[in-house]
Amino acid sequence: MLLLPFSENEYKIRIRNVKNGMAEQSLDVLVITEPANIYYLCGYDAWSFYTVQALIVFQNAELPIWVGRQVDSTTAHVTTFLPRARIVPYPDVYVQNVDRHASQFVADVILDEFPTAKVIGVEMDAYYYTARDHAELVKSMPNVRFADAELLVNWVRFVKSDAEVAYMRQAGCITELMMDSAVKAAMPGVRECDVAAAIYFAQMSGTETFGGLPSTSPPHMGFGSRAREAHPIFSDRPIAPDSVANIEISGCRLRYHAPMSRTIYFGRPCQRYRDLAAYVIDGIDASLEVVRPGASCEDVELSWAKSLSAHGVKKETRLGYSIGIAYTPTWGERTASLRRGDRTILSPGVAFHLMAGLWLEDTGITITQSFVVTDKGYEALTSTPRELIVKD
Known part of the structure; x- marks a missing residue:
């Protein structure tokens, strides 16, 4: 067979x-x-x-x-x-x-x-x-x-068929379940590795209709001071109160990926941090507004940069990268990037992880969106709200 x-x-x-x-x-x-x-x-x-x-x-x-x-x-x-x-x-x-x-x-x-x-x-x-x-x-x-x-x-x-996009939607469904499990499991006193275990269980179980596979890497999880890092790995340390956690994960369906990152705050974030989250979310919305066939990767990044510059914030690294099939060690396709100077033209069927992560000297925040370009704009591959998750 x-x-x-x-x-x-x-x-x-x-x-x-x-x-x-x-x-x-x-x-x-x-x-x-x-x-x-x-x-x-x-x-x-x-x-x-x-x-x-x-x-x-x-x-x-x-x-x-x-x-x-x-x-x-x-x-x-x-x-x-x-x-x-x-x-x-x-x-x-x-x-x-x-x-x-x-x-x-x-x-x-x-x-x-x-x-x-x-x-x-x-x-x-x-x-x-x-x-x-x-x-x-x-x-x-x-x-x-x-x-x-x-x-x-x-x-x-680079350009996905309708059948490929369907698998990426399924990967996105798994990603949503993984993030939901992480948010439920994570709280002060719980070990980081126990949050990872909840993520893995959801990742492999998938839905009642289809199961998942291991993604290309362990969950990238930056707790507390490690939220400043882009690709940290979880430990067995307990989560501290009044702290932050950045979690980047991806569901995997038949080797197709749909990654997502969210930030969880344990306690009551200060106004400065709430403002930072709002800037990132506004920047994502501005970026996605220009996604359509005929736009370039650079156009998407420029819209993001313009939105953030109004608040005095700048992201030095690329905004995103193409996604699809992936094996260890990365779920990026290594083709087009959402960044200044990349004039690759978007067309229906191309997919990206809009990685709106900011890693600053004292903290970090990661709220991201995977999407596929459609005839008229874009389709989000995950529906988890783009927001700062607060567990007070």
């Missing part, structure tokens, strides 16, 4: 779009190692990316070839639409062996399939494409020119 989240036709359209991108870069072959890109093009899904695995796309062949560890080839048969002949596993002798490397096997597969290939694209900055991987490929194919095709597939993924 195949476990495909999309139709075979949708996968083939994606492969065709990638081949068009390869043609623009004059690539004969593309070696894909980023797990999200492999999943996007064929459906392969396993926690196996700690060893060499690749999806190899050939300009002269209709279907790509999956290459991975022998023990994981069963998963390739179960989770991809590829026929048996296009699933080529390597034996365990290539696993963590100083004398052999699986990239040598990958090279042999390429040379067997396309011996006249002249230019091969690789994802040079992918998290799971190592310096050793590249060195072994280059050594094994001395007559081939290697080109950096980093983000080629990521940009093909």
Whole structure:
């Protein structure tokens, strides 16, 4: 029984779009190692990316070839639409062996399939494409020119299909349940890790209709003085009274993410902090007002900056980033960013996490919104109110 989240036709359209991108870069072959890109093009899904695995796309062949560890080839048969002949596993002798490397096997597969290939694209900055991987490929194919095709597939993924957006909506539903569980569990005296446990339970349980998966990272939770940090991890310390907590999480539905951050104040926040929350919320509203097809990423950030500058507040880091499929270590797609200078044009189907987080010298606040661009504007992927949560 195949476990495909999309139709075979949708996968083939994606492969065709990638081949068009390869043609623009004059690539004969593309070696894909980023797990999200492999999943996007064929459906392969396993926690196996700690060893060499690749999806190899050939300009002269209709279907790509999956290459991975022998023990994981069963998963390739179960989770991809590829026929048996296009699933080529390597034996365990290539696993963590100083004398052999699986990239040598990958090279042999390429040379067997396309011996006249002249230019091969690789994802040079992918998290799971190592310096050793590249060195072994280059050594094994001395007559081939290697080109950096980093983000080629990521940009093909940038515009989501209706089916993808539907999964992101479901991820957003899970995110809402996770945040609701966090707010209910968090109170002075409760350990940070116990709040995380409540989040994890909601994340995996999902709804009665669909369940969840682990997201790309643990919950980012900054309690007390650690609210100044952008990506802190929870501890086993109890929550202090009259303190603040920033919580950034994401539900995950079939590897699709819809992140959200909220700030909880335990006690009665001072007027300065309430004002800061109001500035952030107004800035989010101003940003979303300009989201529509034809606007640019920069337009969204400029609207945010204008709103905050009226209150003397400035955010140095980017306002947001594109989202969709993701594997460890990040749920960002690594394509467009909502920031000054990024003139990427928005179109229906592109999705972002508008990360309106402020990390100041003495505190921080994070109230954010994931959204997808529609024909006329945007659709919020989560419906949790954008507000400072106060537990007095």
